Amino acid sequence: MPIPKNDMTDSTVFTKHDHQLCIQEALDTAKEICKSNGLRLTDTRLRVLELIWQSHTPVGAYEILAKFSEEGRNSAPPTVYRALEFLQENNLVHRLASLNAFIGCIAPEHGHQGSFLICKKCSKAQELTSRELEKDIQALAGKQGFTVDNMTLEVSGVCPRCKAEA
Amino acid sequence: MPIPKNDMTDSTVFTKHDHQLCIQEALDTAKEICKSNGLRLTDTRLRVLELIWQSHTPVGAYEILAKFSEEGRNSAPPTVYRALEFLQENNLVHRLASLNAFIGCIAPEHGHQGSFLICKKCSKAQELTSRELEKDIQALAGKQGFTVDNMTLEVSGVCPRCKAEA
DNA sequence: TCTGCGATGTTACATTATAACGTTTGGCCA
DNA sequence: TGGCCAAACGTTATAATGTAACATCGCAGA
Ligand SMILES: [Zn+2]
Ligand SMILES: [Zn+2]
Ligand SMILES: [Zn+2]
Ligand SMILES: [Zn+2]
Numbered sequence A, B: 001m002p003i004p005k006n007d008m009t010d011s012t013v014f015t016k017h018d019h020q021l022c023i024q025e026a027l028d029t030a031k032e033i034c035k036s037n038g039l040r041l042t043d044t045r046l047r048v049l050e051l052i053w054q055s056h057t058p059v060g061a062y063e064i065l066a067k068f069s070e071e072g073r074n075s076a077p078p079t080v081y082r083a084l085e086f087l088q089e090n091n092l093v094h095r096l097a098s099l100n101a102f103i104g105c106i107a108p109e110h111g112h113q114g115s116f117l118i119c120k121k122c123s124k125a126q127e128l129t130s131r132e133l134e135k136d137i138q139a140l141a142g143k144q145g146f147t148v149d150n151m152t153l154e155v156s157g158v159c160p161r162c163k164a165e166a
Numbered sequence C: 001t002c003t004g005c006g007a008t009g010t011t012a013c014a015t016t017a018t019a020a021c022g023t024t025t026g027g028c029c030a
Numbered sequence D: 001t002g003g004c005c006a007a008a009c010g011t012t013a014t015a016a017t018g019t020a021a022c023a024t025c026g027c028a029g030a
Helices: A019-036 A043-053 A061-070 A077-089 A132-143 A160-165 B019-037 B043-053 B061-070 B077-089 B132-143 B160-165
Strands: A093-096 A101-104 A115-119 A125-127 A147-158 B093-096 B101-104 B115-119 B125-127 B147-158
Touching (some): A019 A043, A043 A101, A132 A147, A132 B132, B019 B043, B043 B101, B061 B077
Parallel strands (some): A115 A147
16 A cells, blocks of 8 residues: 655745644554554554644653643653654654754655754744755765765754744 | 964864874964954863863763863863853854764864764764855755754764774 | 952752663464 | 563653853953
8 A cells, every 4th residue: 555645845844734734644654654564653652743743843752741741641751752762763753953852754754864944933843855965965975985874954044934024 | 363274174083193283273273263352261161172172072061071070170060061152152162962062163263053974983073164065055945945044964974994994 | 459240169950861670562373 | 262472661760961040259441
């Protein structure tokens, strides 16, 4: 069964869009991926993923923990961190090192590192799907004999929407 | 008085070199910059910078604190973090978000964000001095109407030296 | 010398993340 | 079906990183 294609692009996050659809698609895709790879998307893991997808704003582990608490789950940090670990390993979420926070991956079908534009005003983060930059970086590193394993690219600035408002 | 030019290049770190010279030049340059900008490079700040420059391996704040302790200074975390803040503000060191660690800047004369190649084997980090990549990223972000403020680029992999050994 | 501000000292605490070990659960095979 | 194993989860404690707040010190300029 083909994985339903998430139609998010590099410019979805910072424009008006049907976010319910983002959530829907992200969760459906996650379920598909786990199913076809024999991975167990348990309650905890699914709920963490849902909470992360509530917005395009990166979420801290302890925020998730707090939501869990509100929902009556009395979980300790390892519960959340383990779920996040699973989701990261399977490319369903990325961790933003510059924020100590997590965000849903918009193209989890194929493994990749995330590159992000992060708006300082509205806090939303847009994942870049173009692999060109990664190739450029790889090329640059290669020129020095350096073999790239993975990379962190997090660009902070102001998104078009927030710029328009100001 | 012209600032002495640090002759480090994009490939210095991962090759054999006179590291005493690295240290010497880094400290001299720092002194020059502070002098000509009316900044106070105090004992604490200088010592932190020296400790960071002991190697090309990023250093954690608490490692510095431990060194301070060994040296008889009984400092608390804020002492070190404040020195690091000063050094960062003045482009003398960079913080690597993916490691929670700090490293000396090899070109502090002009403000810039640091981009790094980080070897998983030897832990050394090479700052990239080419501003091309930054421009590419800026261009890519610009295409989406995003204004870049600053960026984090940290590439993890294996350096040529370590590759040769294996 | 006085004075004010920037630098430092000190205490306490916040935030993020993990180690270690015991318990449960869900799928697999006899 | 029943027992077994590994993976997932619960629980406790603690590690690692980073800051807030306020007191004190000390240097540069008036
Ligand atoms: Zn959305
Ligand atoms: Zn914005
Ligand atoms: Zn060196
Ligand atoms: Zn190496």
